[in-house]
Amino acid sequence: MKLNTYFDKIGGFVITGEVGPIKGAIPRDRAVVPRCAQEAEFLHGRVHAINVTDNQSAVMRLGSMAACVGLKARGHEPIYQLTCRDRNRIALQSDILTAYSLGMDNMLFLTGDHIRLGDHKTTKPVFDLDSVQLIKMAKGLREGHDIVGNEIENPPDFTIGAVVNPNFVPLDLQLMKMKKKIDAGTEFFQTQAVYDDKIFDEFIKKAEKFGKPVQLGVVILKSPQMGTFMNKNVSGITVPQEWIDEIGSVNKADRKKKAAEMMAGFIKKHKSKVQGVHIMPLGWTDIVPDILEQAEIKINGVEG
Amino acid sequence: MHATIQKPIQEIVRYIKPGEKVFVVGCNNCAWKCHSGGEDETKNMARRLEKRGVEIAGYSTPGPQGMSLCKLDHTRKVLMEDYADPVKKADSFLVLACGQGIHTVIDATDGGMVHPGCDTIFGGETVSETQIDEFCSLCGECIVEYTGGLCPLTLCSKGLLNGACGGAENGMCEVDAQRECGWVLIYERLKKLGRLDLMLPYREPKNFAKWSRPRSLQVSPEEAIFCSQDGKITISNQD
Numbered sequence: 001m002k003l004n005t006y007f008d009k010i011g012g013f014v015i016t017g018e019v020g021p022i023k024g025a026i027p028r029d030r031a032v033v034p035r036c037a038q039e040a041e042f043l044h045g046r047v048h049a050i051n052v053t054d055n056q057s058a059v060m061r062l063g064s065m066a067a068c069v070g071l072k073a074r075g076h077e078p079i080y081q082l083t084c085r086d087r088n089r090i091a092l093q094s095d096i097l098t099a100y101s102l103g104m105d106n107m108l109f110l111t112g113d114h115i116r117l118g119d120h121k122t123t124k125p126v127f128d129l130d131s132v133q134l135i136k137m138a139k140g141l142r143e144g145h146d147i148v149g150n151e152i153e154n155p156p157d158f159t160i161g162a163v164v165n166p167n168f169v170p171l172d173l174q175l176m177k178m179k180k181k182i183d184a185g186t187e188f189f190q191t192q193a194v195y196d197d198k199i200f201d202e203f204i205k206k207a208e209k210f211g212k213p214v215q216l217g218v219v220i221l222k223s224p225q226m227g228t229f230m231n232k233n234v235s236g237i238t239v240p241q242e243w244i245d246e247i248g249s250v251n252k253a254d255r256k257k258k259a260a261e262m263m264a265g266f267i268k269k270h271k272s273k274v275q276g277v278h279i280m281p282l283g284w285t286d287i288v289p290d291i292l293e294q295a296e297i298k299i300n301g302v303e304g
Numbered sequence: 305m306h307a308t309i310q311k312p313i314q315e316i317v318r319y320i321k322p323g324e325k326v327f328v329v330g331c332n333n334c335a336w337k338c339h340s341g342g343e344d345e346t347k348n349m350a351r352r353l354e355k356r357g358v359e360i361a362g363y364s365t366p367g368p369q370g371m372s373l374c375k376l377d378h379t380r381k382v383l384m385e386d387y388a389d390p391v392k393k394a395d396s397f398l399v400l401a402c403g404q405g406i407h408t409v410i411d412a413t414d415g416g417m418v419h420p421g422c423d424t425i426f427g428g429e430t431v432s433e434t435q436i437d438e439f440c441s442l443c444g445e446c447i448v449e450y451t452g453g454l455c456p457l458t459l460c461s462k463g464l465l466n467g468a469c470g471g472a473e474n475g476m477c478e479v480d481a482q483r484e485c486g487w488v489l490i491y492e493r494l495k496k497l498g499r500l501d502l503m504l505p506y507r508e509p510k511n512f513a514k515w516s517r518p519r520s521l522q523v524s525p526e527e528a529i530f531c532s533q534d535g536k537i538t539i540s541n542q543d
Contacts, residue, residue, distance in 0.1 A: 089509065113471065114471070117479075131464075169473075173488065177466065236472065
C-alpha cells in the first residue's frame with residue numbers, strides 16, 4: 001500500500017520502523033529466518049511500513065531490494081531505500097523499476113553516507129546524481145520517461161519519500177534542499193534522528209510551511225556508550241548529554257524499559273506537530289510496541 | 305598547477321632492474337613548486353639512486369624555472385640534442401613530474417622506457433610557497449557561476465550539485481571533521497555576496513561525457529576545439 005494513502009487521510013498519522021539487511025545472504029533453508037525479518041516481526045500490525053536500509057553507513061550488506069522482497073512475502077509493507085552512493089543513473093533507474101516490479105509501493109531516496117564511514121574505504125564513490133536529481137528522475141519514471149527522455153513501458157507507481165536533517169547548521173541551507181526535494185517530487189519526509197526539543201521545534205516551525213508530511217525521526221538510544229559513539233561517529237546527529245546521562249542512570253537490565261520511556265516521552269511531546277513518526281530501533285524492534293503505547297499513538301486503518 | 309609528490313625511494317628502486325641505466329628527468333614548473341622534481345630534487349634523486357646502487361646515465365630539468373616538462377618541443381630538444389649522449393646510453397627515464405610530464409618524455413624520446421617518480425595528486429592553487437590546495441576537478445563544464453566561484457564538485461566530498469547532504473556537523477564535513485562542508489562554504493559566500501537566490505534553482509545532473517578520458521584540445525588564437533565523449537566542441541576565442 002502506498003504510504004501517501006495514509007498521509008492523505010485527514011489527521012493521518014503514519015508510523016514507520018526500520019530494519020537493516022543482514023551482512024550475508026538470505027538462507028535457502030526457509031526454516032532459518034534472517035535477523036532483519038525477525039526484527040520486523042515485532043513491528044507487525046504496529047507500523048504502517050518498515051524502511052529497509054541500503055548498505056547503511058556504507059557497510060556492505062544484503063541488498064535493500066532482496067530484504068524488501070523478503071519482508072513483503074512475510075506480510076510487511078517495506079519502504080525501499082535507495083542511495084546515490086553506489087549506483088550511476090542507469091543502475092538507479094533500473095533498480096527503481098525492478099523494485100516496483102517486485103512489489104515495492106514506497107521508496108525513500110537519499111544521498112547515502114560517504115564510503116569513508118563504512119567498511120570499504122578504498123572503493124570508488126559514485127554520486128553520479130544527488131538526492132534531488134534522484135527524486136526528480138524517480139518522478140520522471142512514474143510519469144513514463146527515463147532521465148534522458150525516453151518513454152518507458154508500464155510506468156511504475158510508488159510514493160516518493162526523502163530525508164531531512166533538522167540538526168543541520170545552518171538550518172536554512174537544509175531547508176533550501178528540502179524545498180528542492182519537494183519541487184522534485186517528494187511526497188513525505190522522514191527526519192534524521194532528533195533528540196533536542198529546541199532544535200526540532202525550530203525546524204518544524206519552518207518546515208511546516210512547505211505543507212508536506214513530515215515524520216519525526218528517532219533513533220532508540222540504547223546505552224550511554226551508544227550516545228557517545230553517535231556523537232563521535234554518526235554524521236549529522238547530536239545526542240544531548242542529558243539523554244546520555246538518563247539512559248546511563250539505570251543498569252543494563254533496565255535499559256530497554258528506560259529507552260522506551262525516553263523515546264515515548266519525546267514522541268509524545270512532538271507528535272501534534274508532525275504527520276507521523278519514524279522509529280529507527282537499531283535492532284530493538286521489540287520495544288517499539290511499548291514506545292508507541294506509551295506515546296499514545298497507534299495505526300488506524302491498517303490490517304495487522 | 306599539477307600537484308605531485310615523490311614516490312617512496314624504495315618503491316622507485318624496485319622499478320629498476322639490475323644493471324639498468326637510468327636518466328632522471330625533472331620538471332621546472334609544477335614539480336619544482338612542489339619540491340618533487342625541480343632542479344635540486346632531480347639532482348638529488350640521481351644521488352639517492354646512486355647511493356642505492358643504481359647506475360645513473362644523467363639527469364636534467366629541461367629549461368629555466370617556470371618552464372614545464374610537458375612542453376614537448378622543448379623537452380625533445382633538451383633530451384635529444386643537449387643531452388644526446390647520456391640519453392643514448394640510458395635504458396630508461398625516471399620522471400619526477402606529473403603524468404603529463406611522463407608522457408611528454410615518452411614522446412620526446414621516441415618511445416623511451418619511463419618510470420614514474422611521482423604520484424600526480426591533483427590540479428591545485430599555489431596558495432603559498434608551502435601550501436597547494438585543490439579547488440577544481442577539471443570536469444570540463446564549469447558551474448561555479450552559480451556557487452560564488454566555489455566548485456561543489458571539488459569542495460563537497462560527494463560532489464553534490466543541489467546543496468548539502470545531511471551529514472555535516474557544525475559546518476564540518478562528515479568525511480573529515482577537520483574540513484569545512486563545501487556547501488556550507490558556498491552558502492556562507494553567497495550569503496555574504498547577497499546572492500543566496502543562486503542556491504534555489506534545481507541544478508541538472510552533470511554531463512560526465514565532458515569528463516571522459518582521454519580528452520584533447522586543439523588551440524589557436526582564433527578558436528579552440530575540445531574533444532571528449534560529448535563530441536567535438538569548437539569555441540571562438542575572438543567572437
